[in-house]
Amino acid sequence: MTTSKSNWFDLKLLCPLLIAAACLWDAGMRFFPERIQTFRAWESALPMATAEGDFRPLLVYDNPQAFGDLSNLANCESCRVSRRERFTTDTRGFRNPPGDSNPYTMVLTGDSFGVGSSLSDEDTLSRQLDRILPGQHVYNASAQKPQWGYALKIIEAQGIRNSFLIWEHAQLHPFPTGPIDPPLSTQRRLAQKLGGGKEPTWYPAASGALKWARAWFTFSPLKMTVQRGLRHAELHGILPSGSPSQVSRVTLTNGQPMLSYDAELEAIRNPSKPDLAFFRSLRAAVRETGNELLVVLMPSKYSVYGPLMRNPPLAIPASPLADAESALRSAQIPVLDLTPALRRGAASALKAGQLIYHADDTHWNPAGVGEGSREIAKFLKDLGLSLQSKPEQKN
Amino acid sequence: MLFNSVGFLVLFLPITYFVFWHLTTRSQRYVWLTLTGYLFYSFWSVKFCALMALSTAVSYIAGLGFLKWDDDPYRRKLCLIIPVTFDLLLLAVFKYANFTLSNFESLSQALGWQLAVPHYDIVLPVGISFYTFHTITYIVDCHRRVITPTRDVFEFSCYVSLFSQLVAGPIVRFREIEKDLEHIGHPDRDGLLGRGWSMFAIGMIKKVLIADTIATIIDPALRDWRALDTPGAWLCSLGYAYQLYFDFSGYSDMAVGLGMMFGLRLPQNFNSPYQALGIGDFWRRWHISLSSVLRDYLYIPLGGNRFGEFQTHRNLIVTMLLGGLWHGAGWTFIVWGGYHGALLSVERLLGKRTLLPAQFQKAGTFLLILIGWVFFRAENFEMAWGILGRMFVNFHIGTAIPSAATLVPMLLIAGGFSHFGPNTFQLKHDWDVRQSLGWAVLFAVCVLIVYGGKPSPFLYFQF
Numbered sequence: 001m002t003t004s005k006s007n008w009f010d011l012k013l014l015c016p017l018l019i020a021a022a023c024l025w026d027a028g029m030r031f032f033p034e035r036i037q038t039f040r041a042w043e044s045a046l047p048m049a050t051a052e053g054d055f056r057p058l059l060v061y062d063n064p065q066a067f068g069d070l071s072n073l074a075n076c077e078s079c080r081v082s083r084r085e086r087f088t089t090d091t092r093g094f095r096n097p098p099g100d101s102n103p104y105t106m107v108l109t110g111d112s113f114g115v116g117s118s119l120s121d122e123d124t125l126s127r128q129l130d131r132i133l134p135g136q137h138v139y140n141a142s143a144q145k146p147q148w149g150y151a152l153k154i155i156e157a158q159g160i161r162n163s164f165l166i167w168e169h170a171q172l173h174p175f176p177t178g179p180i181d182p183p184l185s186t187q188r189r190l191a192q193k194l195g196g197g198k199e200p201t202w203y204p205a206a207s208g209a210l211k212w213a214r215a216w217f218t219f220s221p222l223k224m225t226v227q228r229g230l231r232h233a234e235l236h237g238i239l240p241s242g243s244p245s246q247v248s249r250v251t252l253t254n255g256q257p258m259l260s261y262d263a264e265l266e267a268i269r270n271p272s273k274p275d276l277a278f279f280r281s282l283r284a285a286v287r288e289t290g291n292e293l294l295v296v297l298m299p300s301k302y303s304v305y306g307p308l309m310r311n312p313p314l315a316i317p318a319s320p321l322a323d324a325e326s327a328l329r330s331a332q333i334p335v336l337d338l339t340p341a342l343r344r345g346a347a348s349a350l351k352a353g354q355l356i357y358h359a360d361d362t363h364w365n366p367a368g369v370g371e372g373s374r375e376i377a378k379f380l381k382d383l384g385l386s387l388q389s390k391p392e393q394k395n
Numbered sequence: 396m397l398f399n400s401v402g403f404l405v406l407f408l409p410i411t412y413f414v415f416w417h418l419t420t421r422s423q424r425y426v427w428l429t430l431t432g433y434l435f436y437s438f439w440s441v442k443f444c445a446l447m448a449l450s451t452a453v454s455y456i457a458g459l460g461f462l463k464w465d466d467d468p469y470r471r472k473l474c475l476i477i478p479v480t481f482d483l484l485l486l487a488v489f490k491y492a493n494f495t496l497s498n499f500e501s502l503s504q505a506l507g508w509q510l511a512v513p514h515y516d517i518v519l520p521v522g523i524s525f526y527t528f529h530t531i532t533y534i535v536d537c538h539r540r541v542i543t544p545t546r547d548v549f550e551f552s553c554y555v556s557l558f559s560q561l562v563a564g565p566i567v568r569f570r571e572i573e574k575d576l577e578h579i580g581h582p583d584r585d586g587l588l589g590r591g592w593s594m595f596a597i598g599m600i601k602k603v604l605i606a607d608t609i610a611t612i613i614d615p616a617l618r619d620w621r622a623l624d625t626p627g628a629w630l631c632s633l634g635y636a637y638q639l640y641f642d643f644s645g646y647s648d649m650a651v652g653l654g655m656m657f658g659l660r661l662p663q664n665f666n667s668p669y670q671a672l673g674i675g676d677f678w679r680r681w682h683i684s685l686s687s688v689l690r691d692y693l694y695i696p697l698g699g700n701r702f703g704e705f706q707t708h709r710n711l712i713v714t715m716l717l718g719g720l721w722h723g724a725g726w727t728f729i730v731w732g733g734y735h736g737a738l739l740s741v742e743r744l745l746g747k748r749t750l751l752p753a754q755f756q757k758a759g760t761f762l763l764i765l766i767g768w769v770f771f772r773a774e775n776f777e778m779a780w781g782i783l784g785r786m787f788v789n790f791h792i793g794t795a796i797p798s799a800a801t802l803v804p805m806l807l808i809a810g811g812f813s814h815f816g817p818n819t820f821q822l823k824h825d826w827d828v829r830q831s832l833g834w835a836v837l838f839a840v841c842v843l844i845v846y847g848g849k850p851s852p853f854l855y856f857q858f
Contacts, residue, residue, distance in 0.1 A: 009826075009828040009831040009832065010589055010831065011589060011592045011593045011596055011826065011831055011834060011835065011838075012585075012588045012589040012591070012592040012593075014831060014832075014834075014835040014838075015592045015595070015596050015835070015838055016409070016592070018835060018838060018839045018842055019404050019405060019409075019842060022405070022839075022842050022843065022846060023405050026846070220401070220846065222843075222846050222847075223401075223846050223847055225847075226843050226844070226846050226847025226848075227847045227848070229843075229847070230844070230847050230848065237800075237801070239608070239611075239801070240608065240611045240612045240797075240798035240801045240802070
């Protein structure tokens with residue numbers, strides 16, 4: 001009954017060898033360009049984030065045929081809009097030109113809109129603000145969600161004064177709550193205990209090594225490749241579709257098709273309310289550094305294009321972010337809702353058959369960022385605060 | 396941690412395997428398997444490990460009690476009652492407390508009482524139904540003197556927490572594995588290895604390629620069950636019947652295969668159940684380890700068939716009702732159990748008076764089982780009656796369920812194997828080169844799917 005064969009074709013050898021081969025393949029693929037495994041930069045940038053930021057440090061991702069997250073989510077080949085995407089990160093794992101010696105004069109923190117998902121480096125909000133605001137150089141400390149702690153550190157490190165911390169908040173996400181100083185992680189608490197109440201000198205190196213090990217074990221290029229293969233098989237009917245795509249196809253008033261993310265509708269139905277205590281504390285912390293906080297409310301695609309859709313699945317309110325804006329304003333927090341400007345921009349672009357959000361992606365396109373950055377620049381000037389700030393010389 | 400996860404395949408299994416075979420003594424191997432069992436279990440929750448350790452400790456101590464008070468019937472009775480009560484209490488609290496309270500609340504409202512019945516946020520520890528049955532069968536067998544209790548705490552903890560059968564069985568009785576545990580220190584690594592890998596690979600193929608593919612299509616369709624037409628309802632019911640069989644028997648094959656890699660022979664849990672000639676025959680083939688436990692530890696102690704026809708029918712129905720309840724704290728499970736109890740009872744009344752050819756008996760049995768699975772799968776009675784109504788009463792043809800074109804060939808393959816093919820235990824597992832390569836290709840596809848996707852839990856984990 002029991003097989004006594006001992007050759008290469010025995011399952012007791014073949015099966016473990018196949019598992020080992022998969023491991024080796026996975027390890028080996030780390031040495032190939034990420035573009036092979038991913039359809040856009042975001043998927044390549046998130047794993048192996050071994051520094052402070054959410055992205056792999058010193059990443060240079062260049063894909064001439066990137067396409068949008070929604071066309072991927074919907075697994076719709078015909079919906080893809082191919083574009084070049086160049087995504088570079090600095091040593092800290094944020095999206096800034098590596099080795100940029102020009103001093104930074106302003107900091108932007110936000111989510112994927114702030115990062116510039118599905119945009120090339122030169123089209124991101126921080127770089128467009130650089131071009132619009134003379135003498136300014138914006139550090140992009142955006143990540144998957146705003147990194148205020150790190151943004152404050154950058155302000156300190158760069159000696160930025162009389163300037164702004166721009167906080168970009170996407171409508172899709174809930175506002176942060178709680179204290180602005182997050183509780184210490186177990187890891188850090190343990191280190192402080194070992195260091196007799198102070199953080200030991202070896203902690204940054206140990207924490208970095210731990211982060212690197214965790215990133216190495218959780219990153220799987222083979223997983224990405226197989227997922228692409230499975231989606232391809234689903235697309236061609238070889239495999240059944242795994243899950244509902246959560247993406248809707250909408251038609252604009254000029255007949256142009258567009259993909260939209262269903263979760264955005266929920267954010268419109270049940271809008272998140274800002275925790276004013278949080279923003280007051282954050283503003284106080286920013287002011288302590290000699291700067292000002294500006295909250296920029298970033299509308300979702302449905303909020304911008306709802307009035308321009310033939311049959312929107314929901315009656316989109318005239319001002320979907322108005323409640324959040326007025327709440328923040330009542331708490332003396334400088335706030336700018338980009339919805340009116342982007343709606344205007346979307347309507348006028350549509351007359352020329354153009355879009356300001358990618359048709360196949362959740363995010364804005366270079367034209368949309370242009371509209372947004374002009375509005376932000378105008379608002380900053382209207383605030384009347386000095387925009388001629390120069391970083392203080394740090395010794 | 397799941398057998399069909401990357402962590403298990405590339406880290407847990409190789410490390411557990413190589414360390415195990417590098418250890419030389421029986422005690423070392425007991426300790427190692429205990430530790431790995433707890434590590435395996437801790438991936439669900441570390442807190443649950445404490446529960447399992449407690450259940451293990453109580454039963455182990457009771458076992459020592461049986462050894463100490465061999466001639467003292469009173470104390471032996473205590474050694475039986477205390478651990479069994481403890482295990483049943485664990486089940487009652489973690490599995491049935493909220494169900495009981497919510498039923499009590501409904502009843503009190505129906506009677507017009509205004510009682511404030513509390514509800515607790517209790518998480519069901521995965522596998523609790525299985526390891527408590529391991530310890531209960533151990534204690535009862537000790538009391539019945541079927542086995543001699545072990546003095547080796549690690550042998551016992553290794554038996555309870557053995558990772559391959561920890562969370563979804565088979566429900567291994569100590570007596571079934573005792574000999575292999577005694578000889579666990581043997582140096583023959585290759586003895587069962589080939590068969591073990593073969594069982595594991597086939598189990599994985601059953602789970603990942605067949606059960607999960609069917610689930611991908613029928614789960615969304617069943618979520619929207621009101622939209623099902625008659626063919627859709629039939630396809631979903633058949634799909635679930637095959638999904639459940641390939642999922643659970645796939646898991647059992649993997650568990651048995653893993654046991655063999657460590658020199659432990661776990662019992663067969665499925666013996667081509669969809670080829671059964673009747674409901675009694677089905678229960679001798681489906682989840683054999685559970686049905687034999689229910690028979691030996693519930694049906695027979697209730698009196699079995701020894702006290703006349705009425706009591707026999709009563710015992711059958713009570714056993715199956717409790718068997719249904721074991722699967723989940725819900726009325727649909729109880730009805731499913733009661734339905735099988737009633738079928739067994741009717742089958743007993745009819746006796747062996749059947750003139751139908753075997754293939755018709757098999758088809759009829761499968762149809763009855765299929766109806767039962769509708770209750771087993773349904774989230775509530777509305778869903779169950781709705782689907783049965785579409786299948787048997789309200790015939791209509793509407794929109795086909797998505798991916799029906801993929802589902803139909805999958806059902807034909809799954810049905811072909813389960814109705815006409817041999818089961819994994821009937822295979823010789825002595826493959827020639829071509830067969831080995833065929834299995835290896837399918838296994839490689841499974842490994843890639845496991846790599847690429849989120850591992851899908853086995854259906855029986857929820858019980």
